[in-house]
Amino acid sequence: MIVRAKTPARSLLATVLTGSVLATLSFSALAQEREAPPLRLVQEIPLPGVQGRLDHFTIDPKRKRVIFSGLGNDSVQVVDAFAGRQIRQIDGLSQPQGSLYVPETDTLYVANSADGNLNIYNGTSFALIKRINFGPGSDPDNLRYDAAAKRVYLGYGEGAIAAIDATTNERVGTDFKFKGHPEGFQLEKNGPRIFVNIADEKLIAVIDRKTGKMSEWKLPPGHAANFPMVLDEARRRVIIGTRKPSRVTVYNMDTGAVVASLPSTGDMDDIFYDGDRQRIYVAGGEGFVSVFQQIDADHYKDMGKFASALGARTGVWYVSRDRLYLAAPPAGGLGARILVFEPQTD
Template sequence: MRRRYLEFMSMGLLLAPIFPLGAQNSPLKLVQTIPMPNVQGRLDHFGVDVKSKRVFVAALGDNQNTVEVLDLTSVKRVATIPGQSKPQGIFYSAEFNKLFVANGTDGTCKIFRADDFKLIDNLPAGTDADHVGYDPATKYLYVGVGDAKSGALWVLDTRTNKHVGDIKTDARPGGIKIEQSGGPRIFVTLAGSTKLGVVDRKKRTQVTTWPVPGTGASVALALDESHHRLFAGVRNPPSLIVLDTESGKQITQLEGVSGIDDLWYDAGRRRIYASGGRGFDTGFVYVYQQKDSDHYELESKVATAPGAGTSLWAPEFGRLYVAAPATEKQPAAVLVFEPQK
């Protein structure tokens, strides 16, 4: 009888949900799970519609190639936008009610109406169109294109859907972070490079590069303008690098999450969220606390799900959304975390 009981308990553990409910006293707590049944393959970046409380998820699996639309009020998927070609970067324009999707395989920026998701335009952007960044002052969308040998920021006017220029970079730019406090700079990662790129968007040129010594290529960035700090996420070795945006000098280096894909700065709590798990059996969000501009502490490692690399920090909602791809045991889902302190 005891053997049968243990077998039953073991089976129950195998069938139990893999998504954690958040440890006691954790800085992040899982408060919702939004399932995406039948979505297969890797998940990439998010877009957000704050007014209508929707998030958009790039599903770039070889047999998937969709953008999934999730309603945060009803906590469910409400639409699927097919016809993508390795969707990666996503931007939603509330002002013009458009959804912009950078597609890597065909190198396009596809533009959809955000009410019925009808295709408006399909513009050639460049090789492996990936990360996007938006400048609300000019209404320009910047799309990173290229490879490890050469790249550019492809610039689109979101008002007119017109391509207005290109800014050449040493390699494909990613992790695009744009100064919002009056400065002209855009900070980017450079594919395959141990350096970060600094672009002047007014002069439309890459003005310098900053070395990140002792690490591999950076893949994600976050920006704290008030303290003049740039955060870079590195996969090899897993590291979080803090740099001074005035000098480009490294301030400190901390343990990083394996398989990092996204990095966010929570200005209200002075925290950094680093989501990783791409290619790993377990995913995590590493939570760092900013003590002051020069001192940081790894506060917690919050378990998520296998392969859950990409995420979105939405300060308007005070929540972190993590994309969890499908496994043999669980359908694809978006995990919704809420800061607890």
């Protein structure tokens, strides 16, 4: 007769419990892995001596430099993105807002809101080449570049966008006119249109830069303070942010119809589109970055809000480095710095 040893009840219970715990731990680890945040802070670059508000960014891709306006201390800051350090400060500006680097001419353009000047610098030496004045109270702001036409576009005043020939640095053509100061605007790369946020009028102006013809898209009822904008040309979408209420709203680029609108981080001033991941990043001055996943052209998933820093509402999506750079002004005992985020993919 073969006698089989019985497993003690306590030992059997321990085995079951151990397996259950391991299964729970495995499931928990898997869940955590799946729920990993879409952005991870990977670097902080200190900005010694920089004070006050920090404004719009541009990139020098050849030298791997991130350049932005230090509106609060009348400067332009130049950061080596590869080395992760501040390498230059251009002083003597007058509340600079927009900044734009043009690689073809190795030229840096900086719009000064206080004195109405567009300062033009050599991109290597940062020597001042020229100033173009737009008049007192003109509040020059955002800058964009049309590489095909070699034209720089500047939004200013109570409703105008001017064109500057990037090869001669002379104003060309007739300014596009409309009602209300232009906030964030974008140039269509595969077409002739300019899309302009006009917060004062609660609308988006759509301008044909070849013919000058203009149409208007209204904001959804109850929406106001539309400042940032980005384009998703591949899916024919215009993406804007409003501060009142804090939302991201998506328009059909061809019809002007609203296809989606979602709550977002507050006090936003920049919005970015990650074409590789089909994600939207919104920089909010309340101290968070909102992330949205594009399911398809008309549907978007809110992936959450993730901590940045108080006042960090401007930055740049650096495509070739696959990083999001945000400017954090001095706050809470911490000095000014650049926050560098790396996107995470499940």
